[in-house]
Amino acid sequence: MGKVTMWIILPRAARCRRAVYAGVGEPTERLEQAYADEVREDEDEGDGTRREGHAMDVTFGGATGDLAHAYVREILHPAILHHSVRVWLLADHLGRQQDLKGAEREALAVACLFHDSGTAAPHDGAQRFEVEGADAARAFLSEHGWPDDLGQQVWEAVALHTSPGIAERMGTLPRLVRLAVLADFGRTDLLGTEGRTELTEALERFPRLDIEAALADAVVAQALRNPEKAPPSSWPGGLLAAHLADSDRTGGGNPAF
Known part of the structure; x- marks a missing residue:
């Protein structure tokens, strides 16, 4: 059976979005805040409006x-x-x-x-x-x-x-x-x-919100699970190669970004 996509607008709750993007790198404290x-901005205003x-x-x-x-x-x-x-x-x-x-x-x-x-x-x-x-x-x-x-x-x-x-x-x-x-x-x-x-x-x-780090981490996390998603000479491939060359790097972002 082919892949079926259902376009469902999920309920707005913290646990919902956290579950969806789990696995692409833990958000920083600033992202969490x-x-x-x-x-909080999406919560009811007290008069029935959102x-x-x-x-x-x-x-x-x-x-x-x-x-x-x-x-x-x-x-x-x-x-x-x-x-x-x-x-x-x-x-x-x-x-x-x-x-x-x-x-x-x-x-x-x-x-x-x-x-x-x-x-x-x-x-x-x-x-x-x-x-x-x-x-x-x-x-x-x-x-x-x-x-x-x-x-x-x-x-x-x-x-x-x-x-x-x-x-x-x-x-x-x-x-x-x-x-x-x-x-x-x-x-x-x-x-x-x-x-x-x-x-x-x-x-x-x-x-x-540190988009360079968030995007690079998301792409690399997928490539680590499935290297075929990051073929050589592609942008994901460059990010993966840079990560593997210095996997213990902390801070500073992916140099291939």
């Missing part, structure tokens, strides 16, 4: 994009979730400069939100995390009735986001996701100057 703060944490004013291009955010919010490590939302904000900023609208813009949101979903336990399959995330994103869109051509563009955007020189030439969505990922890791020269103040303010609402 940030997570606890986020959970706040949606730091993402309360962020939209994701439409109903499917909002559902994608609700889903990944329940499965991703907090640092990787914040990174994914920042990548969306950055990609949307770049996309607006190209007049990206409608379904293509919403597909971009889904690609950004799912681009690291392969690091989460529900999508920790036999393939590289990029491919697992791409499969998950395409399945999500298919389950919500999206056309195959947009699903394929999203698949390519997610699968190729760690492939320099390739993603940039594979079409609008792969290029925008790749550039947004680069921008979130320091390539702010890619963003231009228009609208930078508003963009910076939006990004600051999603703290980095």
